[in-house]
Amino acid sequence: MTDNRGRLTREGIRIYPQDDFAGMHKAGKLAAEILDGVAALVVPGVSTGELDKWITDQVDAANATSATIGYKGYQHASCISVNHVVCHGIPGAKRLKDGDILNIDVTVIVDGWFGDTSRMYVAGKLSRKTERLIQVTHDALMKGIEAVKPGNTFGDIGHAIQTYAESNRMSVVRDFCGHGLGRVFHAPPNVLHYGRPGTGAVLEEGMIFTIEPMINLGRPETKVLADDWTAVTRDKSLSAQFEHSVGVTADGVEIFTLSPAGKYHPTWG
Ligand code: MF3
Ligand code: CO
Ligand code: CO
Numbered sequence: 001m002t003d004n005r006g007r008l009t010r011e012g013i014r015i016y017p018q019d020d021f022a023g024m025h026k027a028g029k030l031a032a033e034i035l036d037g038v039a040a041l042v043v044p045g046v047s048t049g050e051l052d053k054w055i056t057d058q059v060d061a062a063n064a065t066s067a068t069i070g071y072k073g074y075q076h077a078s079c080i081s082v083n084h085v086v087c088h089g090i091p092g093a094k095r096l097k098d099g100d101i102l103n104i105d106v107t108v109i110v111d112g113w114f115g116d117t118s119r120m121y122v123a124g125k126l127s128r129k130t131e132r133l134i135q136v137t138h139d140a141l142m143k144g145i146e147a148v149k150p151g152n153t154f155g156d157i158g159h160a161i162q163t164y165a166e167s168n169r170m171s172v173v174r175d176f177c178g179h180g181l182g183r184v185f186h187a188p189p190n191v192l193h194y195g196r197p198g199t200g201a202v203l204e205e206g207m208i209f210t211i212e213p214m215i216n217l218g219r220p221e222t223k224v225l226a227d228d229w230t231a232v233t234r235d236k237s238l239s240a241q242f243e244h245s246v247g248v249t250a251d252g253v254e255i256f257t258l259s260p261a262g263k264y265h266p267t268w269g
Pocket of ligand 2: 210
């Protein structure tokens, strides 16, 4: 897919005109609505393949396109990452058990714009330790988003996330990052979820990207399984992730993937 809107910074980051944010809001809203709707289906006994089937049908019903089906050979409308799976879990026959936690990540294309978002869910009952992991991961994402405004840097975003996670004795995954977004799925820059203040590219009005921290209860190291997709924690510790698609405005940030139902957290819904 090509894109020639706006202009590129010298780091190759696209600056979109503010008018383009309307398209991102539409795509982001659909992705967020799908994540709202799937919550009711997440119960012990359901398979991740069944959840993905429902998501596929929702994308079709909205006359939208899944960005992940056919992406580098991936064949599903969602990634579903259970327990110690960090990201890119492949939906399939595996059935959820009581207490399993999972991230569901959906990316849709609406009128050429990409909406990319993920949240955590629980099948059945959430344990106290797991609830804390999910809460800290969600709040770490929001701390990162609070650092988004013109003049700040990408390092400021990473630093905000890292200091929050580590002050809660959790670790930030280094092996995967957020990304530029817009009329393409993955564009510059790599949005790191760790870093030092004042480093990296300077944020400018019109930039569009994701922030999607993966936080582990144990060590940060990951490995990819033989299926070439599924990333897991090396120490088998639990991992959580939340993702929003955002745009930089003149004085701050707009979140394109806000939940219309206000459902961000398995226990708030
Ligand atoms: N949605 C993921 C992201 O946040 C990418 C998934 S690519 C897939 O960037 F092929 F694994 F689906
Ligand atoms: Co993403
Ligand atoms: Co995603």
